Amino acid sequence: MQFGALLIDGFREALDRKIFWVLIGIAVVVAAAMFCVEFRSDQVIFLFGLHTTPNTNWDPATEAGRKGIVDIGVSVMDLILGWVGTTLMVIAAAGAFPAMMEKGAIEVVLGKPIGRARLFFYKYLASMTLVALVSVVFVGLTFVVMGVRWKVWMWPYLLSVPLSLLMFSYIYCVTVLVAVKTKSALASVLLSLVAWFVFWIFGYLGAQFSANPSLERFEKWRAPIVAASWVPPKTLHVTYFAQRWCGGSKAEDVLKMADMPEFKSADMGDAGNMVRDTLLVEAHLMRTDPVSSIASSLIFEAAVLLLAAWSFRRQDF
């Protein structure tokens, strides 16, 4: 009953916020934009015939063309899982805790027969549920448009919902901790973005030192950096999991090339070697064990949330 009340309250609060409607609006605009594009064997039609271009890459009748269309879907997925979607979702949910902890509001809630830890986790889950709802709307709309309009029913695309929620939760644990400490939505958004950048740096360095052959000369740094990269949430891994699981042509090409022994050892000049190294790192990220990546990230997340809950329990209001 208490969780239901907090969930409904969270939903009402979200409906009252402009950012919630901005997110829904973005979902509708993206879906509408996708709907305005039609792929035919010989041409791509924009805006229902207003503009056409010859179609060489995205013929829905061929396997290669379909994979090309999947790549477009993956790009949309990147939008959701990447900084645009996740940042907007963090901004949308950042106000939940500061609003609850506002002077004059928190006293009433704490005066009810609900434990502080329970209140904290119910509020957290309510925020997650709302973000899941937004994600379902976005992914659902774009999925249907791809299926109906582009004739590609890309089922792995639906993984965007849990993956976006996972990505969001990696960042949101920091948002909640800062919100509990500062009671400020702005501070919690800003510090979450800083934390996200730090997570990304850790992940980036970990991937580079794991798979980039040009960094082999820094062997003594490899083990500690790779080990350290496994501590914070692996935000970098999430988008690569999505690419791999969706099975678009880009992921397929990257993995195929990375498996070629001659590609690894070839000297292609400075620029060529840089591209090669990037591909090898991307292939490494796509092949990272998702279970250990997600599990270790969730352990970090749980530790941050427990710290936030502990701080919330101890505070005087």
Added chain:
Amino acid sequence: MTMLHTTELTNWAVDLIDVHKTYRRKVKALRGVHVQVGRGEVFGLLGPNGAGKSTLVKIMMTVVHPDRALGTVLGRPIGHRGKLGRIGYLPENHRYPGYLRGEQLLDFYGALSKVPRVQRRKNAAYWLERVGMKDWAGTRIREYSKGMMQRLGLAQALMNDPELLVLDEPTDGVDPVGRRDIRLLLTELKGQGKTILLNSHLLSEIELVCDRVAIMKEGLVARQGPLRDLTERVLGYRVRLGGERAANAARIGSMSEKLAAMGARIEDHVVQLASQEIGRVNELIDLLRAGGLLIESVEPRRLSLEEVFVEVLGAGSHVGAARPT
């Protein structure tokens, strides 16, 4: 933090013993407070700003952690979650989410108090009507005036049909008619056997509704007891004269020196005597009667709650908090 508990059942609805709280190791908000509120009584908590009243209430409601606290609330240790479901709480300067409508707010807080859905609907309708907010039930709270927020806050505190009602400045921002309505409601609730703990700056209000009061100063209870006991002390007597004013004025004029010698003064047909001795009153009556004056009534002048309050606070005290260490 030391939380000492006693599960002993008492007749007190609230029995707070030796409550201590220091903020940031500097400000001693409470320095060993003892407060007892009997079941079914209306209890007033008084004190200047910073005396520790709100901190005490917040400790009862688990909003603030005490450094040390012994005692019970509704027979259970302070901070007992289950018992919070039997308490209604209206905090000072409460702020409710502006996006909610009046009826939604009551439903939300009712659910947090674990009131079943059907009962919540009934209670919400009843209390909205009772606090005069029925017509505003469907309006968003951000449209409400301060007085309306207070009324709604009171309804919120009553949603769970509490045994104990804790009200922190319930009439803050409420107009005189609203204050009277709230006073009548409190009297009605007292009649239903509910215990009410009232924290208010308005001494006149406390005087009208409370059975017992505690006056706090610098984190301690400086005085506590039944209102009539605190205001029992006689400061002097008022002797009201009967008969015609003009004739009385002439007679009083002839005995003015004697009256002054007794310490009596005349104010609009009433002789005021600043002595607590009954013998002096009788001497005054004899003097007045001998001078041909008629006595209509003689009544003792007792302390008002305001006078008790000022006396407890001491001259020149404006801040009730203990000095920071």
